[in-house]
Amino acid sequence: MEAVVSVLGRFNALVERGAALTGLRIDFFKTVSQMVSMIYFSLLFPYIRSPTAKHVVSTMVGILLVLYMYGVKSFLYLLALPVITYVLIRVGVGRKHPTVILVFTLLYKSAGAIESLMRCYLCWVIDQTGTAMIISQKCISSAWDIYDGLPENGDKVMGRHTQACKIVQMPTFLEYMGYIFFPPTLVVGPGFEMAYYLNACKTKAPSRRFKDALRCYVVAPPMLLPYFVKMPWTSEGLLAAEFRQHSLLYRMMYMHILAWVARFRYYGIWMMAEATIILSGVGWDGQTWEPVTNLHFFGCELATNPSRFLENWNVSVQRLIKYYIHTRGPRDEQGHVMLWMFYVSFGFSALWHGFYPGYYMYFLSFAFLIYSHRQIGHRLAGFAIFQRGPEPRTPARRLWDGLVWLAKWAYVQLSINYLGAAFLLLSGSQSIAAWHALDWWGHVAWIGFIPLSMVTAKALHALGMSWPKPVSPSTVQPSPSDSEQSKTK
DSSP: OHHHHHHHHHHHHHHHHHHHHHTOOHHHHHHHHHHHHHHHHHHHGGGOOOHHHHHHHHHHHHHHHHHHHHOHHHHHHHHHHHHHHHHHHHTTHHHHOHHHHHHHHHHHHHHHHHHHHHHSTTOOOOOHHHHHHHHHHHHHHHHHHHHHTSGGGTTSOOOHHHHHHOOOSOOOHHHHHHHHTOGGGTTTOOOOOHHHHHHHHHSOOOTTHHHHHHHHHHHHHHHTHHHHSOOSOOHHHHHOGGGGGSOHHHHHHHHHHHHHHHHHHHHHHHHHHHHHHHHHTTTOOSSOOGGGOOBOHHHHHTOSSHHHHHHHBSHHHHHHHIIIIITTSOBOTTSOBOTTHHHHHHHHHHHHHOSOHHHHHHHHHHHHHHHHHHHHHHHHTTSGGGSOOOSSOOHHHHHHHHHHHHHHHHHHHHHHHHHHHHHHHOOHHHHHHHHHHTTTHHHHHHHHHHHHHHHHHHHHHHTTOOOOOOOOGGGOOOSSOOGGGSOOO
């Protein structure tokens, strides 16, 4: 162990020199350098013929990567989680009761998040907590996938995702560790299901991976510019005393641009990671690379519905919540997931990210945004003036439909970016101060539009326009949901 520490110490000295030469922070220099090195790993990985050799290489390179990024102490913390999880699955406890793995993983990851928070509160550093999230995601999904593959679950009606991801044969320890420590996903994700890793180790990588990876590599660099170019929109600017002297419209647009620029930082990193994984041949489902996709750019940027935005943002975590949290919850007599699982899903999202107050303020407010949006849609969506006109449409109708879409888009995008203040600042007091500086316009609008939609609906009905078809509350399923898994025999 002393020899390992000594080698790492010398290596870190080289890293410090490299960071000083480039002007980057040490943690950011390590992240950039590991992303570049993972390109070479992914280029060579498909040419390893033996599946066993692939598992060995994946495990060893992943371990070295963790040691390089975080050091020995963090490595031991990250190693213990999958080892204990595998033992629980192997002895049958986690295999037959995957909820045990879910609870244990959350507690273990939370302990590390609390330790990191106490060590350095509000420190913007890339540490082991991000990798712990990726490993936890893999531990949870693999436990459920192994459970779905048990013989006693063979008579259950399963959706396409569950059918494709279930693992019939218990993986070996080497296979499990190769999957957990698969290097291209360790630092920035995304997490993905074990079946796609095992399939990639046994089959030939599709030749189109080069073209698909190149497309991501071309698109990603411009999105990374906010990391290297100083922007005039900052989180500190929200808290400045002179900020409130500007008009509300100015403050709304300032927050909108600030959150929009912050989103692009995630876009660039995730697309680089996705390209590297595609290059390795892992994640191909026979038609697309969706299992290792972590964002749908136009799905986010053109979303006119907050639920649709979530489905296209941080897709791997949304997939975890959808298939392994939400649809596994209790069901009513009709086979629908209980409505309160909607709030459980958002509570899980907040807990998943950590213990900063801003996370809980963000996700709870987002849940209310979705609730408000559904209430408004329930009352107004059925009226002809809010629906797309029948073809062929007149120029006037096309203009009206475009204005309706633009209004929906602006309302949703401004609302989501307004919430971004809490996600960016994380501090409870600073988040409240930022929203106060924005006159709480988002929360006021979400609350105010509910009774306004009721009045508007009655007015339109009085004018003789079509009344929207009633929707039973039990049929309004919270996102994420899975209609294919809504019932079991």
